[in-house]
Amino acid sequence: MTSTLAPATTDLPTPAGVTISRLSQSVGAKVEGLPLGGNLDTDTVEWLRTQLAIHKVLIVRGQQHLTDETQYAFAKLLGEPTLAHPTVVSQGRDNLILEGAANAWHTDVSFVDRVPKISILRAVQLPGYGGATEWANTVAAYNRLPEPLRDLADKLWAVHTNDYDYAAAKNKDAKDSSGLSYAEFTKTRFETEHPVVHVHPETGERSLLLGQFVSHLSDLRSDESTDLIRLFQARILKPDNTMRWHWEEGDVALWDNLATQHYGVADFGSQARLNHRVTLAGSVPVGVDGTSSRIISGDASEYSCIDTPRPLTGYTGDVADQ
Template sequence: MTAVAAPPARSVSTRRELPVLDVCKVGGALGAEVRGITLGQELDDPTATAIQVALAEHQVLFFRDQHHLDRSTQWQAAARLGTPTQPHPTVKSRGTDLLELEGAANAWHSDVTFVDRVPKASLLRAVTLPPYGGTTVWASTTAAYDALPVSLRHLAEELWALHTNRYDYAEHGRSSYSDNTYYQEFTNEQFETRHPVVRLHPETGKKSLVLGQFVKTLLDVSAQDSRALMELFQQRIIRLENTVRWDWRDGDVALWDNRATQHYGVADFGEHRRQLHRVTLAGDLPVSVDGEVSQTVVGNPENYSPIVAAPTLPL
């Protein structure tokens, strides 16, 4: 379907009087439930800005009882919080306005890091849930960086990684994404992108680790050192104290900052169906601590999403 036009998200570059949201933390490092909000095109500018401020603080926001949302209104809701982009750079068969996710990835990742313009955020809505299992876990890559010893911080800040979509989902066991048809579509156009292992968040200025399943190798180190260092930093990211786990219910919507988190959909629901719809919000080029931006090595990401100027939130 063609996405219904929605009012663009307004600039949040200036401080203003914002409504006080009913926010309840659900995790120490990240995650909060926002209560009393009805997502949609009618979301007013101050409330939309307040949600973006809360997202910058909590990294993952959860909204219960959003039963009114469907494909079009979910897209409209996302458009009040950013700039929706194409659902995926290569997968076209699962929606033209949003991505229809079936099953669970069963692997830690930040979305679409194999292109240069890493998405800002995603708005995910539960559509069909299994009778058990199927939770999603998020990890704060900011908290992981902050907890590193100073020597490891300095090392990470010097490293760059090559990300690619030529990734073997089957390595992680039971995952609907290892299906041959899906994988062929996922990899039909190759992308490789050079990202800093540590990036600066464009709104908060905080540092976070940019890793996950799409990393092929660390650059300018040996293959053996690359594997060891990736494992070291990735295990820091997914420590339990850096995570929050969400048990989906009908009507649930999750909004997460893709620039400061990784997530993992748990495929523990047997043969039952698990379907969620995701709208992706366009992001900016990651910037290293030295001011160098990510670079495309293979592929043309120009048609995926526009590069948008990151707003400065009134934090």
């Protein structure tokens, strides 16, 4: 049984000259023939929003013309951009400059109460080999759980924090695999308690909200928490629930941050890998019982506003169910 809003009866038409093709059964589609920028018309923007809701990840090819400024202008058509990061200011204010790869499965910035709804990543400098990114569909992972595990997940809460995964050695001079300084990353400690299953604010789908910023599950012993996190993460990361993209010059990736986890594969040695990311403001996650996420520590109001969800036009359900 899936948990989606009643689907619309028709899809929006694909813009003239644009093609879209699936990259896997569960997640991802490739879009060609669509130059991104701040001048897209309303129908094209709504088509992109709907396709993103269906496929969770869109790889838009041929975007060599984009700059930081035009990437940001495009992002504003889809929502309100956040600051580049809640704590990291040395890597840009609007576009977060990521050197290397975040080689841990995660949902972007899940340690704040207002989790970003969309991430837009532009390949700026690519290594000669390696450096792919993988994504997993957390909606499909939830829908494929056996009913007893769905019932359990619906009742669980998890504490997410920025002072847990990214530099376990606690070395203030250390950097993670994306080139982010541990000391800067954790200069303000954020902790937020999120439902393990949240209801997507625009599609109504239930999605697992976990990943490497989770320190523990609430109200459970440490061993119980660890075992359950591993169990649910294993379901999310089943190979048939994921896809891997090998970047090429001009590629831009958009993903629904509320319905996915992703992983930057650090298999390119000492070669340079540079990406610029813009994130869009999200709303506070809500569990299946209607309870909202709770702040334990840290104020994210300067980082991001709280988004007001916009209804989708022509949405027909998650790609994994079609």
